[in-house]
Amino acid sequence: MKRVIVITGATGTGKTTVSSYLTDQFHIPRIITHTTRPKRPGEQEGVDYYFETPETFKQNHYLESVHYANYQYGSSLEGLARAFSKSDLVSIVLDTKGAETYVKELDTRVSVLFLTVAHPLLLKERLEQRGDQLEMVKNRLASDEYRRDLTLPAGLSGIATVIQNDKWDTTKNRLDEFVAELTTPTSPKA
Numbered sequence: 001m002k003r004v005i006v007i008t009g010a011t012g013t014g015k016t017t018v019s020s021y022l023t024d025q026f027h028i029p030r031i032i033t034h035t036t037r038p039k040r041p042g043e044q045e046g047v048d049y050y051f052e053t054p055e056t057f058k059q060n061h062y063l064e065s066v067h068y069a070n071y072q073y074g075s076s077l078e079g080l081a082r083a084f085s086k087s088d089l090v091s092i093v094l095d096t097k098g099a100e101t102y103v104k105e106l107d108t109r110v111s112v113l114f115l116t117v118a119h120p121l122l123l124k125e126r127l128e129q130r131g132d133q134l135e136m137v138k139n140r141l142a143s144d145e146y147r148r149d150l151t152l153p154a155g156l157s158g159i160a161t162v163i164q165n166d167k168w169d170t171t172k173n174r175l176d177e178f179v180a181e182l183t184t185p186t187s188p189k190a
């Protein structure tokens, strides 16, 4: 059965880092989503995102789309099909609103990881260290979406596996266990 690991949580909690680990360690490809935000240094078209203008953004067919801190983001049916052509088990990085939509739309074909950190101050430091523009960090941390995504939403409670991503070695161990449960045929989660 095809399955999507939805990785969600606040900005800077490490969602993309976790998704890259799943690709490198377990060959789980990521669904590439679309955004109208400008590229960060080092980001590549079709690898990190499909970078769109507000006009081209409208031309895709979305399973869900959101506004996040003044930009548009969406996961297209085309992007989903492209990832599933590589593997029956894929991941996607979403804000919590998108994660709730995925659970509603794909139901038992979704496994959710919700990432947190011990203190939100860590997130500001991580965004700055990542090289985000200071103005962008300021706007993002002042957004309703940022505050919303700090807490596990009711719609994901009892569904999501929560991982506190403070120490990367601990997170890696939790991820290894999570994937083992998903991919063991006798496991209730498989």
Ligand SMILES: Nc1ncnc2c1ncn2[C@@H]1O[C@H](COP(=O)(O)OP(=O)(O)OP(=O)(O)O)[C@@H](O)[C@H]1O
Residues within 6 Å of the ligand: 009, 010, 011, 012, 013, 014, 015, 016, 017, 018, 093, 126, 127, 129, 130, 165, 166, 167, 168, 171
């Ligand atoms: N456990 C960790 N300890 C220290 N730094 C980390 C850890 N996990 C991730 N990081 C770093 O934190 C920064 C943010 O991580 P990442 O880009 O994966 O977050 P994100 O949740 O995808 O963010 P966004 O929602 O803004 O795209 C990156 O520079 C990453 O290398």
Ligand SMILES: Nc1nc2c(ncn2[C@@H]2O[C@H](COP(=O)(O)O)[C@@H](O)[C@H]2O)c(=O)[nH]1
Residues within 6 Å of the ligand: 009, 010, 011, 015, 033, 034, 037, 064, 065, 066, 068, 073, 074, 075, 093, 094, 095, 096, 097, 098, 099
């Ligand atoms: N609901 C969706 N959320 C998405 C999608 N693609 C990314 N995201 C989330 O947006 C924020 C900001 O991302 P950033 O790359 O600008 O830092 C973050 O929470 C992502 O997880 C999407 O297609 N749908």
